[in-house]
Amino acid sequence: MLIKLQGGRVYDPAQGWDGKITDIYVRDGRIVATPNANERIDQTYDLQGKVVMAGAIDMHSHIGGGKVNIARMLLPEDHSARLNEHVCHAGCGHLAPSALATGFRYAEMGYTAAFEPAIAPVNARQSHLEMLDTPIIDKGGYAMLGSDDYFLRMLAAKRDQKAINDYVAWILHATQAIGIKVVNPGGISAFKFNQRALDLDEQHDYYQTSPRQVLLALSRAVHELGIPHPLHVHGNNLGVPGNVETTLKTMGASEGYPLHLTHIQFHSYGNEGDRKFSSGAARIAEALNNSPHITADVGQILFNQTVTASGDTMRQFANADLASPNKSVLMDIECDSGCGVVPFKYRDKNFVNALQWSIGLEIFLLCDDPWRVFLTTDHPNGAPFTSYPHLIRLLMDKSFRNDMFSKLNLDAQSMSTLNSIDREYSLYEIAIMTRAGAAKLVGLHDRGHLKVGAAADITVYTEQADKEKMFAKPDYVFKDGTLVVRHGEVVNITWGKTHTVKPDFDQSIERELRDYFARYHTMQMGNFKVSADEIADDGRGGIIEQACIPNREDKA
Amino acid sequence: MSNQQEDLALTCPACGLLCDDIRIKQQDGHLDVEAQGCALAQSFFQQSVPSAHAKIQGKNVSLAQAVQAASDLLYNSKQSLFCGLGTDVSGMRALLTLVNQTGAYLDHMNSSAGLRNIQVLQQHGWQTTTLTEVKQRADVILIIGSHIVGQHPRFFQRILWQGDALFGERLPEREIIVLGPADLDISVATSPTGKAAQHIVCENAQLPEVLASLHALALGKTIHAEQIAHIPTQTLQQLVDVLRAAKYSVLTWLAKELDFPHAELCIQQITQTVRALNQHTRSSALPLGGSDGDYSVYQVNTWTTGFPIRNRFYQGNAEYDPFHFSAERLQDQSDVRVWISCFQPKPPPTSEGKTIIIGHPALQDCSCDVFIPVRIPGLQQSGTLFRVDSSVSLPIQAVMASELNSLQEVLRQIEEAYHAH
Numbered sequence A: 001m002l003i004k005l006q007g008g009r010v011y012d013p014a015q016g017w018d019g020k021i022t023d024i025y026v027r028d029g030r031i032v033a034t035p036n037a038n039e040r041i042d043q044t045y046d047l048q049g050k051v052v053m054a055g056a057i058d059m060h061s062h063i064g065g066g067k068v069n070i071a072r073m074l075l076p077e078d079h080s081a082r083l084n085e086h087v088c089h090a091g092c093g094h095l096a097p098s099a100l101a102t103g104f105r106y107a108e109m110g111y112t113a114a115f116e117p118a119i120a121p122v123n124a125r126q127s128h129l130e131m132l133d134t135p136i137i138d139k140g141g142y143a144m145l146g147s148d149d150y151f152l153r154m155l156a157a158k159r160d161q162k163a164i165n166d167y168v169a170w171i172l173h174a175t176q177a178i179g180i181k182v183v184n185p186g187g188i189s190a191f192k193f194n195q196r197a198l199d200l201d202e203q204h205d206y207y208q209t210s211p212r213q214v215l216l217a218l219s220r221a222v223h224e225l226g227i228p229h230p231l232h233v234h235g236n237n238l239g240v241p242g243n244v245e246t247t248l249k250t251m252g253a254s255e256g257y258p259l260h261l262t263h264i265q266f267h268s269y270g271n272e273g274d275r276k277f278s279s280g281a282a283r284i285a286e287a288l289n290n291s292p293h294i295t296a297d298v299g300q301i302l303f304n305q306t307v308t309a310s311g312d313t314m315r316q317f318a319n320a321d322l323a324s325p326n327k328s329v330l331m332d333i334e335c336d337s338g339c340g341v342v343p344f345k346y347r348d349k350n351f352v353n354a355l356q357w358s359i360g361l362e363i364f365l366l367c368d369d370p371w372r373v374f375l376t377t378d379h380p381n382g383a384p385f386t387s388y389p390h391l392i393r394l395l396m397d398k399s400f401r402n403d404m405f406s407k408l409n410l411d412a413q414s415m416s417t418l419n420s421i422d423r424e425y426s427l428y429e430i431a432i433m434t435r436a437g438a439a440k441l442v443g444l445h446d447r448g449h450l451k452v453g454a455a456a457d458i459t460v461y462t463e464q465a466d467k468e469k470m471f472a473k474p475d476y477v478f479k480d481g482t483l484v485v486r487h488g489e490v491v492n493i494t495w496g497k498t499h500t501v502k503p504d505f506d507q508s509i510e511r512e513l514r515d516y517f518a519r520y521h522t523m524q525m526g527n528f529k530v531s532a533d534e535i536a537d538d539g540r541g542g543i544i545e546q547a548c549i550p551n552r553e554d555k556a
Numbered sequence B: 001m002s003n004q005q006e007d008l009a010l011t012c013p014a015c016g017l018l019c020d021d022i023r024i025k026q027q028d029g030h031l032d033v034e035a036q037g038c039a040l041a042q043s044f045f046q047q048s049v050p051s052a053h054a055k056i057q058g059k060n061v062s063l064a065q066a067v068q069a070a071s072d073l074l075y076n077s078k079q080s081l082f083c084g085l086g087t088d089v090s091g092m093r094a095l096l097t098l099v100n101q102t103g104a105y106l107d108h109m110n111s112s113a114g115l116r117n118i119q120v121l122q123q124h125g126w127q128t129t130t131l132t133e134v135k136q137r138a139d140v141i142l143i144i145g146s147h148i149v150g151q152h153p154r155f156f157q158r159i160l161w162q163g164d165a166l167f168g169e170r171l172p173e174r175e176i177i178v179l180g181p182a183d184l185d186i187s188v189a190t191s192p193t194g195k196a197a198q199h200i201v202c203e204n205a206q207l208p209e210v211l212a213s214l215h216a217l218a219l220g221k222t223i224h225a226e227q228i229a230h231i232p233t234q235t236l237q238q239l240v241d242v243l244r245a246a247k248y249s250v251l252t253w254l255a256k257e258l259d260f261p262h263a264e265l266c267i268q269q270i271t272q273t274v275r276a277l278n279q280h281t282r283s284s285a286l287p288l289g290g291s292d293g294d295y296s297v298y299q300v301n302t303w304t305t306g307f308p309i310r311n312r313f314y315q316g317n318a319e320y321d322p323f324h325f326s327a328e329r330l331q332d333q334s335d336v337r338v339w340i341s342c343f344q345p346k347p348p349p350t351s352e353g354k355t356i357i358i359g360h361p362a363l364q365d366c367s368c369d370v371f372i373p374v375r376i377p378g379l380q381q382s383g384t385l386f387r388v389d390s391s392v393s394l395p396i397q398a399v400m401a402s403e404l405n406s407l408q409e410v411l412r413q414i415e416e417a418y419h420a421h
């Protein structure tokens, strides 16, 4: 089947196309070169005047795994709203949508992939089970390390970097992940030993290791193994006024190895002013602009009810008193990790929340390079992912943004420079942040662009002055060449695949790991590992292995 | 990655601990639990499974006929009830696909106990832990209401004592305190090194009062009464002192054993005590229990519908009501009842309406309208189960051949026949 997408205005930053009017051909799920004149075209879509981009990629969204399911279970009130707009399998929810609703809502907005950023290795099977039940989109995840006993023990024993690399690679295989995440480096573990805070150079009471050492060892491992996605870092001191200092120091902690600082908005707080809470956005943006080895996603907050779900038990415990409604779930997990789920309501008349909103937008607008800053709400922590079209409008429409700003808590307005920033994102820049840049960052070599040979994940919009409307309801969405959404509604249900990396490593480390599980744990090593068969799910799912290019030589 | 030697050990689905170190010897089609097994594991793995046939009104029929009869009953039903639900992750996924088409009430055989915990979670949240954390970190374990081993025979031996310590003291040296009835034999909690558990006698009927007082003391309040339900207040104060001095205490209970009205309020007192203790030191709750795939059913249902259990599916929507949608209340209101019990030959409660039984081959002598035997998960069918601490899930294996289909395959066939109407 040969499909022609005719005459659209194509924004494909990977090829430098900034609204180029051209045809795109699709065959067997892939983008193909212009066929010979005598080849029969089975279907033509006339896209004159339409905006064409690759399918969007959410590089950080909590879509599957233990804490997401806890969030669902904790908030039955979130699921009681009737789902009547679709003939749809039961299951809905807004803040923590069901697996099925997650796939539908993403596809309806033109997203064709989303990545679960916090797979607790011991919980990887559950993360994948939930993602396997998430239709249409591709998925994948980052395995959390850095508070697991095995790693901290290696670090404390000063094991060599090769041993750490082998363990990191083993974890990627065992959890079927595409990247490595560290959450409050060492801090989830420190909380189990009753430490209530941990700064970058503070020692873990038991292992006598610092977060800085954790960051250096893991970022170096990721780099040397050639994992395309840099170490994904949720830093220390999330949400703490003054944490901008920690974040600036964190940028230097990897000694030049690439780091991705996630939901950086939550880590960009100063402690100036009457209320000892201020914006650190300008300093963060300047540091980002000057640090080519650093990337970040914003984790924008938007005003409404949401639920925060994080691996950061230490910080979620501290935030549990702010829960709204007043209930929260905290868990210590298997000498491996932890989680905390705290419902929260952001209000525009609340000083702190209003400033958080401004700080996120300031970071977006003050960072020069859209290839290194990514559009997220840290779903559902800052807001549910369904608010992306609204966020895009805030970035693209200065007068809309200033209108919103003028409604904020007045003290917060006086502490922000937001309405003095004139920048408006272009469609090209949005395409970088949500497509080409995101694919490059995650290491999806055949996604996020429309070059010949790429997967035919394509979204078609009608350009409108109201960018929220435009991005909320694409005309067409193709997933691997199949039309899955027409006029913002799902017309075909496909199932997507799971993206992974499989770096080489010395398999003999399993001897030590097997013994470790048998002696100290309550599960055998063999059962910890998630098999390819499990992801295949009797043929409905499947693994895509993205390439790694090892860098055993010294860093640049 | 190749299968290694330890992968030959099996995972036992008989209780929520999912012990995955069970060694089995296979001889002439018969399995023997060689090592690590408890009584529950033995009766699961060593059961002799009868050869069973699909039946309509007690008469042998082909699978296709039984499937057709089941789908006819469901098609003509005004309100069906799917209950029992003794299945694993795959079975539950298939079941949800079917009930989304047919509409139905849904309830699990263990949900009365399960919902005591879930209601506490949904109303107040909680702070919990998992089995390896308990093994490696808990220096004081307070067991409330029972001694656990009836439900989890290997709880002490495998979770608390077996293996080596990651942090400090040898595992059998930790403190175990049982707050429970006088007739409990707590010698089962004496460790291999001879360390005996402390027994604070408290009948279950007194737990509400005692746990409320424990919570108050943990908050630092003073209680002026000299006794709380025949327990000297001083004993409770000493208990709180021990919990406060602990580095990481664990408070555990079996919701099934707390079988009295408003037991969820008792559980809430436990979880609030944990919360109070965490203001100064570390403490976690550990709700125990589980069998017949209950935790797996709650998990799959939650990521599929947003709700744990006790649902109504109606025109593609799922509703949740932990009170009104109980199978016990609904079984006489529904005209067709589908009873599913794959792990054990547990028969359904008697009922007037039409009954379809899909499950363990040994259920074949139960009287019902349609019977379809299926493979036993963890014995004849591989799959996945969630452990009692919910964070961990494990593969279960097929080690015995079977001529039968899996539950998910039978449900798929029923769905197909239902669509053909």
Ligand SMILES: [Zn+2]
Residues within 6 Å of the ligand: A060, A061, A062, A117, A263, A378, A379, A381
């Ligand atoms: Zn996140």
